[in-house]
Amino acid sequence: MSEAIYAEPDMTKKVKFINRGEMKERIVDIYVSADTLRDGETSTKREETADTAPNNGPGDQHSVHIQWWRRPSGVAAVCLGLLCVLLLAGIIGQAVYYSNISKNSSAEIDQLQTSYNTITKERGQLQTSYNNLTKERDQLQNSYNTITKERDQLQTSYNNMTKERDQLQTERDVLSGRLTNLKKTCPEAWQKFESSWYFLSTETKTWKESRQDCLERGADLVIIDGRNEQTFLFNLKKRVWIGLTDSDSEGTWKWVDGTPLTTGYWYDPQPDNGGGKPENGEEDCVEIRTDQSPLKAWNDLSCAENLHWICEKVV
Ligand SMILES: [Ca+2]
Ligand SMILES: [Ca+2]
Ligand SMILES: [Ca+2]
Known part of the structure; x- marks a missing residue:
């Protein structure tokens, strides 16, 4: 392992650069700090671009630092970070939104529960009133039936009395006629x-x-x-x-x-x-x-x- 650490590093990597419209191959020296390797950390000797160092032709070795925004991975990381931030903001917004909805819903549920309880209570009162009215209606119906029965009996009695009265009037008229005749003429002797x-x-x-x-x-x-x-x-x-x-x-x-x-x-x-x-x-x-x-x-x-x-x- 120590041999691997202290072994001669492979300082040469071939990378591609775009300079003035030409693709050139440069050798980039990468120095790896032994101390950094000991601590488990790695550092990379950055490339020296063609703009900051003279072009010595193929085979030249330079230590360069690449700006992160120029690295695709850096841009992607930034975008990913922004995306995460946006996603997190969205989640927080959703949470706040649904929290408010939950609060509002809870309040509405309470109001609905109160209204439901009130309506249930009123329904019970109405049911009681309905039962009382039904009972009174039945009593009135019984009274009406009794009165109707008595009225029919009275009507029947009235009809019978009227009939008897008519018969008595007829008999009276007959007797009155007979009396009149008797008064007119006395019986013989x-x-x-x-x-x-x-x-x-x-x-x-x-x-x-x-x-x-x-x-x-x-x-x-x-x-x-x-x-x-x-x-x-x-x-x-x-x-x-x-x-x-x-x-x-x-x-x-x-x-x-x-x-x-x-x-x-x-x-x-x-x-x-x-x-x-x-x-x-x-x-x-x-x-x-x-x-x-x-x-x-x-x-x-x-x-x-x-x-x-x-x-x-x-x-
Ligand atoms: Ca007498
Ligand atoms: Ca006498
Ligand atoms: Ca006597």
Whole structure:
């Protein structure tokens, strides 16, 4: 190794130069410093160009220093360095750009997240409102259905009542017509006085049989309400049964409709319930006698006696 270091260096290299348009070969001496070689470093004796040294012709040896910008490798290195610098600047620019984009994107993501959260919250509120509205709508629908059902029922009841009213009006009109006809003409054997019709029998019966006959005619034994009616009946000049009796309770006189007697047209000393004479028996029914005065003509008599009778029908 030491032999190689201290060996005679090959000082001759052939290089090509361009001088004044001619290609000349020169011998370039390259000196290598032994100290430099020891340190592992190399140095090169630079060439001496034709411009700085006299042209001694082929075979001359010179020590020259070549300027780096004139060396293709130097220019290439410079270009490469510039390219690296530009590339590095580009990378840094890209990094800064994407860093800003990342920051902006992060801010936008935060804003979007906030907006998303807000919208989600509003959506929940809207959903709650929607559910409440749906519930209220269902309740209203139920109320509406109930009211509709009740309305239909009322409508049905109204229709039925209207129908019944029409039927009653028709019946009323029919009855009114019949009444009008009845008022115009009395049934055969009946006579009218004031607001009643009166039927005077042509045969005689007991008080009970007489009343049954009146009921079969749609009437009842006469009820005397005042002086005029009493006088009218007296003037018929018949001993007749009237609808008054104390058969339920002795001395308590009641009309056949159950009303108590208020004004009696007795002649003295009637009513005597037979006057204590066994042959008269119990006297619980009332007749109008014709041998007395019109307003003092009543006598109580045994209900088993046979007399004419008077039926009354109020019209
Ligand atoms: Ca009467
Ligand atoms: Ca009596
Ligand atoms: Ca009597």
